[in-house]
Amino acid sequence: MDTRKPQQVASLVDFKPVHAVHRLYAYRKSLSTKAFSARGKKLIRCPLCLLGTQFCTCAHRKPLSSDISVMLIMYDDEVLKPTNSGRLIADLIPDTHAYLWSRTQPNQAMLAQLVDPQYQVYLVFPEQYVEQQVVFNRIEKQAQQSDKKVLLVFLDGSWRQAIKMFRKSPYLHQLKVLSISSSKLATYALRKGSHDFQLGTAEVAALALDAAGEPLNGHALTAWFDLFVESSLLGRNRRLKSTIVPISEYVDQFNLAYNQAKSSNK
Numbered sequence: 194m195d196t197r198k199p200q201q202v203a204s205l206v207d208f209k210p211v212h213a214v215h216r217l218y219a220y221r222k223s224l225s226t227k228a229f230s231a232r233g234k235k236l237i238r239c240p241l242c243l244l245g246t247q248f249c250t251c252a253h254r255k256p257l258s259s260d261i262s263v264m265l266i267m268y269d270d271e272v273l274k275p276t277n278s279g280r281l282i283a284d285l286i287p288d289t290h291a292y293l294w295s296r297t298q299p300n301q302a303m304l305a306q307l308v309d310p311q312y313q314v315y316l317v318f319p320e321q322y323v324e325q326q327v328v329f330n331r332i333e334k335q336a337q338q339s340d341k342k343v344l345l346v347f348l349d350g351s352w353r354q355a356i357k358m359f360r361k362s363p364y365l366h367q368l369k370v371l372s373i374s375s376s377k378l379a380t381y382a383l384r385k386g387s388h389d390f391q392l393g394t395a396e397v398a399a400l401a402l403d404a405a406g407e408p409l410n411g412h413a414l415t416a417w418f419d420l421f422v423e424s425s426l427l428g429r430n431r432r433l434k435s436t437i438v439p440i441s442e443y444v445d446q447f448n449l450a451y452n453q454a455k456s457s458n459k
């Protein structure tokens with residue numbers, strides 16, 4: 194007899210959703226007829242950060258000050274995946290909105306927000322996939338209309354899914370595009386010691402915050418991402434004891450980056 198809890202996620206009832214991705218998670222879960230089967234099924238997960246309860250980072254989560262708004266358009270069950278990093282953006286950027294993508298029935302509130310005159314909207318997407326749209330590598334402060342908030346839109350899923358979402362969503366083809374420059378991507382990959390340019394959504398967002406004039410907020414998001422990755426590797430026993438850097442060092446790094454961002458001008 195299988196005595197494991199059916200979903201291996203601690204009950205949401207005991208936790209209050211804090212932001213848009215938590216709420217979308219609860220909603221998407223209510224649509225599921227079967228439990229989402231993630232790797233590391235035996236791990237009991239916190240329903241907010243989706244890390245193993247023993248490695249939960251919720252106590253460290255705190256919002257930055259940002260003039261930038263974010264919209265996450267999430268592919269199908271992306272919001273249920275413990276590896277999803279879009280939620281990390283919502284953890285730190287207070288004005289973050291999250292919607293499920295639908296090819297045939299796009300969310301009406303999402304469409305309304307994309308044409309809301311209070312926002313200056315940029316789709317964050319690689320320029321090589323874009324044909325007709327105006328592409329920027331930076332959003333200069335002087336180009337920002339003072340009466341409008343910059344809204345950065347991210348397509349959250351695998352790259353293949355993001356490209357599909359883009360191609361099949363005509364309303365995205367009207368938007369200005371913010372594309373992270375290849376030199377910035379190369380610098381980032383070098384710093385990370387990675388040869389892989391397939392960045393997670395939170396990493397792309399960190400570079401986009403920098404390109405939109407909030408580099409310290411970008412650093413804080415990168416540090417939050419690093420803490421998340423380390424915590425999830427520990428949860429999956431993917432770290433050799435001899436190579437483990439204490440998790441408190443990742444927490445310290447995040448707190449340092451967070452304090453720098455809060456005390457100076459983003």
Ligand SMILES: [Zn+2]
Pocket residue numbers: 239240241242243244249250251252
């Ligand atoms: Zn947690």
